[in-house]
Amino acid sequence: MIVLGLTGSIGMGKSTTAKLFAEAGVPVYDADAAVHQLYEGEAAPAIEAAFPGTAPGGKVDRQKLSARVVHDPAAMKQLEQIVHPMLGASRQKFFRDAEQSGAPVAVVDVPLLYETGGERRVDAVVVVTTSAENQRARIMERGTMTSEALDAILARQLPDAEKRKRADFVVDTSHGLDPVRAQIRDILQQVVKMPQRRS
Numbered sequence: 610m611i612v613l614g615l616t617g618s619i620g621m622g623k624s625t626t627a628k629l630f631a632e633a634g635v636p637v638y639d640a641d642a643a644v645h646q647l648y649e650g651e652a653a654p655a656i657e658a659a660f661p662g663t664a665p666g667g668k669v670d671r672q673k674l675s676a677r678v679v680h681d682p683a684a685m686k687q688l689e690q691i692v693h694p695m696l697g698a699s700r701q702k703f704f705r706d707a708e709q710s711g712a713p714v715a716v717v718d719v720p721l722l723y724e725t726g727g728e729r730r731v732d733a734v735v736v737v738t739t740s741a742e743n744q745r746a747r748i749m750e751r752g753t754m755t756s757e758a759l760d761a762i763l764a765r766q767l768p769d770a771e772k773r774k775r776a777d778f779v780v781d782t783s784h785g786l787d788p789v790r791a792q793i794r795d796i797l798q799q800v801v802k803m804p805q806r807r808s
Contacts, residue, residue: 611801612807615630731807
């Protein structure tokens with residue numbers, strides 16, 4: 610089975626691209642959704658112990674937690690040390706299930722793939738991109754983000770140009786869904802001929 614790492618900065622259309630991979634019959638592991646599940650269960654007690662008041666009633670309050678860690682690298686590292694091992698276990702289960710289903714390709718959707726060295730754990734990387742103007746407009750349309758918060762997130766992410774340079778495949782979401790579907794078909798035809806690279 611070939612494992613594709615799907616990544617892209619915030620607002621690039623990565624979630625939509627992941628849905629289109631799933632629509633094409635590819636098993637997709639969504640790291641953000643896995644974190645959500647952990648925050649509503651397994652990880653909550655450890656996070657509450659490390660950051661009191663951030664997980665009242667056994668569920669992490671993401672806004673409170675974000676306010677505690679976003680500007681504090683040491684706190685962010687502490688949070689990652691709690692969450693990453695649990696995420697690793699859920700990812701391994703996903704791989705086992707995908708292999709058993711006989712899937713030729715599986716996708717792991719990881720926002721900070723390059724930032725966390727995740728490219729070593731996949732066979733090829735797909736970077737989702739759009740113009741900087743599109744990106745900012747999409748994020749601001751959601752109405753959940755200030756300009757300052759967006760800048761803080763972008764500062765933690767590898768620049769888009771650098772991601773594209775390091776990618777095996779680039780999917781441009783600037784022109785609607787049909788071109789993205791076509792790009793996904795091309796990628797799936799190519800990757801089944803690729804050797805496994807992950808370590």
